[in-house]
Amino acid sequence: MGTRQQHVPMPEVTLSGFDTGLSEEEQGIQQVVHRFARDVMRPLGRELDRLPAEEAYLPGSPFWQFHTELQKLGLGAEAMGELPPVQAARLEAILIEEMAWGDAGLAVSFGAGGMPLMMARASGNQELIDLCEGKLGCWCGTQPDKGSDVLMLYPEQRYPGSKGNKGNLVAVFENDEIVINGQTSAWVSNGAVAQVALVDAVADYGDGFYDEQGNTFGCNVIVPLDLKGISRGKPLEKLGKRPLPQGEIYFDNVRVPRRFAIATRDDHEIKHAQAWAYAGTAMSLIATGLARAAFELALAYAHERKQGGAMLATHQLTQYRLGGIGMKVEAIRAMARHVSHFTKCSPRPHPYFTAAGKAFCCSELMTVARESLQLFGGVGLTREFPIEKLLRDAQAMQIEDGENNILQTHYGYLLSTLYQQDGWGRA
Structure with missing residues (x-):
């Protein structure tokens, strides 16, 4: 009498594939965010993808519907900031992957939207935290003439004899104020609609924009985007990531209190x-x-x-x-x-x-x-x-x-x- 051959069983897989060791809490978060990505983000992302940019981000549009529904999940900088680093890294990976599975453009809007609040919380400045809380943010990190070279950190990487790229978005520190002039690039995520910005700009603290080695001084400043002197370009029409509103922001003698700076000469780099x-x-x-x-x-x-x-x-x-x-x-x-x-x-x-x-x-x-x-x-x-x-x-x-x-x-x-x-x- 023969015996039935036992076949190798199929492996267990999770939503994200050949994952193992996810805790009950992590699996629960993954399932909640996955449902949100499937039921909210995908339909809204496809709808936004087909709309002209000038219509896609108007009040009441699917873009704002996404952010309204997202707030109900209670995800954001404050939730992650209270976790130990290892756990935060694991949950961040699960959260962002599931959101990007739903729609990559809306996932970027979520991430960029929390940048000012995240940096305000890291600074410990309660005034700035209150300024950013509950508002959609953006990160002004690139300019028309300063793109990927923003990330060039060391003078040895520049051509011999050249200085750091000053760009055209500059901040001048005057007593208790910072005066900002110039513009961002058109690729600022949420730039067309954001309410508050993390502005990363070259700075003059009274002795010019450069040190003796030709490196630029810089600053990071939290800037409410309803101040006098701030205007916007039209939302960008583009090939991909169309659910993500991108556009330039113009600064014309915009004055903010010096205490809004979260990084200055000594710690900007x-x-x-x-x-x-x-x-x-x-x-x-x-x-x-x-x-x-x-x-x-x-x-x-x-x-x-x-x-x-x-x-x-x-x-x-x-x-x-x-x-x-x-x-x-x-x-x-x-x-x-x-x-x-x-x-x-x-x-x-x-x-x-x-x-x-x-x-x-x-x-x-x-x-x-x-x-x-x-x-x-x-x-x-x-x-x-x-x-x-x-x-x-x-x-x-x-x-x-x-x-x-x-x-x-x-x-x-x-x-x-x-x-x-x-x-x-x-x-």
Whole structure:
């Protein structure tokens, strides 16, 4: 009498794939945010994607509906700020991935919207916390003539004899006031509609904008965006991330109290680096959610579409291709979570390592989105399926918060410097 052969059971998988060790609390948060992403973010994101920019962010639009519903979840800087670093890194990774799975543009709006409050809380200034609480924020970190080079931290990276890029957004410290002039780039997330801003600008403290080595002085200032002298450009019409309102902000002799500065001459470089490390981490996690969304659409379509008399998913070539993009999704997630953990838990996090995470995750994301669309064939190019939107969103991620090649160069500089100065990597 023969015995029945026992087959290897299928592995347990979570919403996010081959995850393990998630606590009950983490699984609960993941499920809540996933439902919000599925039921609120995806429908609103698709609706916003098809609206002209001049209509998409008007009062009562789906954009504001998203933020109204989001507030009910109780997620934000204050919730994360009370957690130990390791737990905060894990929950941040779960939260941002699920939101980006719903809509990457709206996920960026959420992250950028909390930047002023996050930095105000870090400063411990209750007046600034109250100023930012309950308001949609933005981060004024780039300018028309100062983009990816904003993240160039060391004078050795500049061409010999050149000075740091001053840009055209400048702050002059006058007694108890700061006078701000110039404009941001058109790529400020939430810039077209934000109520409060974290302004990162070159600063003159009374002896010019440069030190003896040609480095610029800087400052970070919390600025309410209803002050006299502030105006906006039109929301940007763009290829991808269309649910995210981006646009320039103009400053014409805008005066704010000096006490609104949360970083000045002595600590600006450190806090500037911290802000960029946070942004790069968020972008890595957003890439994870967006890659997973594209992969899952392709996986579902492969089980719906017949070719050659059988479902696409039964063909070995399709399985090979699904395996390839599935591996990349897991690699993106692993890198993003590693970056998140390092940034939250290291005694000395560094934005150039975070830059490596952003560049890697977003580059691999592009491959996932492109290959996922390819599995749809011709219908993938139509608006009948949302995969073409995800490809456009993925393309925006290659440049947003630092162009990938520039960021990879910064990481290479960091590795070389660690080798030369600290002997890291030597046998």
